[in-house]
Amino acid sequence: MNPIDLHACRVKPDKTMDLSAYPTTPPDALTQEDSTQWPERLHDLAEQLNRLQTILHAGQSRGLLLILQGMDTAGKDGCIRSVFTHVSPLGVRAEAFGVPHALELRHDFLWRVHAKTPAWGEMVIFNRSHYEDVLVPVVHRDISKATRIQRLEHIRHFESLLHDAGIAVVKCYLHISKQEQKKRLQARMDDPLKHWKVQASDFDDRKKWNAFMRAYEQALQETSTEHAPWYVVPADSKAYRDLFVSELLVHTLESMxxxxxxxxxKLSDYTLR
Incomplete structure (x- = not known):
């Protein structure tokens, strides 16, 4: 199949961005024949990812942080399950960030995040992240413009610190259309096993779709840096989303x-009897 153009989905630093200019579906250049090869390609990438993660864990000289952000139903949980299915859980963990609790609110907004970043030898996935603190409060107008700007500056410095400490930072915005979100929310409502996922905020936030898009645009364009880039991942197709993230992780680990x-x-000094 044709290789995925990762660079085309990378957010350029200091460039004004418009999320509507980024596709939510796979590129037109990919043919139907290509899509039939996705499962095989995903399997190959899973094997490579497992091998590279083993070397990362054994060496304990570097770490990797994968940040997944996106609107409700964008597929953060599903992406983690699919991409890391064949990777040893040793040295890999996922962390989810919800609404800050009382103790966390008494600290700076990065306090709860820093302790969960990767140690050397670890691969950590953030299901939502510190970016929630420059998205939801902005849309709900709970913080001022000055505070938003200050937090974005702190995030850039924080991720620069991780990079300098040997942690590769990879950030993926899972980009779905409003129409696709409607389908997925309806599917959750129709499936009793998924009712637990449905929250009132899903419907409230959907009404503020345009405001969330503007907040994401601001956050992505102001924090996509050379050492911690953002990638806008077409996510209407779950299979292509998983393929993209897998390819990106393998590419990042190989570049390390x-x-x-x-x-x-000295193994030659030992024999098995």
Whole structure:
């Protein structure tokens, strides 16, 4: 199949962006024949990801943080399940960030986040993240413009600190259309096993769709940096979304030039009897 153009979906630093200019569906260049090859390609990428994660965990000299953001039903949970299905849970963990609780609100907004970032040898997935603090409060007008600007500056410095400490930061905005969200919300309402996922905020936030798009545009364009870039992932297709994220992770890990550590023993001195 044709390779995915990761660069085309990367948000350029300091460039005014319009999310409506980014597709929510796979590129037209991908043919129907290509899509039939996606499962096989995803399987190959899963094997590569597992191998690279093993080297990352063994070496314990670098770490990787994957940040997943998106509107409700964008597929953050599903993406994690699919992409990491064949990866050893050793050295991999997922962290979810909901509404801050009382203790967290008494600290700076990054306090609850920093302790959950990867250690060397770890791969960590953030299901939502510190970006919630420059999205929801902005849309609901709970913080001022000055506070938003200040928080975005703190985020840039925070991610620069992680990069300098050997943590690769990869950020994916799972981009779905309003029409696709409607289908997925309806599917949740129709499935008793998914009723627990439905919240009043899903419907309230949907009414503020345009305001959320503007908040995301501001956040993405102001925090996509050379060392912590944002990627706008077409997510109306769950299969293509998972393929894209898998390809991006493999590409990132390969670029980190990871190497297996030397054995602690001189193995030639030992024999099995």
């Amino acid at each position: 030039k990871l190497v297996m550590p030397q054995p602690q023993l």
